[in-house]
Amino acid sequence: MAGDRLACRECHAVVEPDEDTCPICGSTSLTEDWAGYVxxxxxxxxxxxxxxxxxxxxKYALKVR
Structure with missing residues (x-):
């Protein structure tokens, strides 16, 4: 995990911790449990x-759990 950022479980976009929805796909399924990014x-x-x-x-997470 990089800092306290979140990753979208749907599209793997890395988002800031104050976000409620993914700016890429609009999903609200965000997690702190991710590793690596590109x-x-x-x-x-x-x-x-x-x-x-x-x-x-x-920015996209490589592995999202």
Missing amino acids: IVGHPDESQIAEEMEVNKPG
């Missing part, structure tokens, strides 16, 4: 983004 700048050019099914730039 920053995606250009999802249309990223193999990792393709593997993770990410289509918006941002």
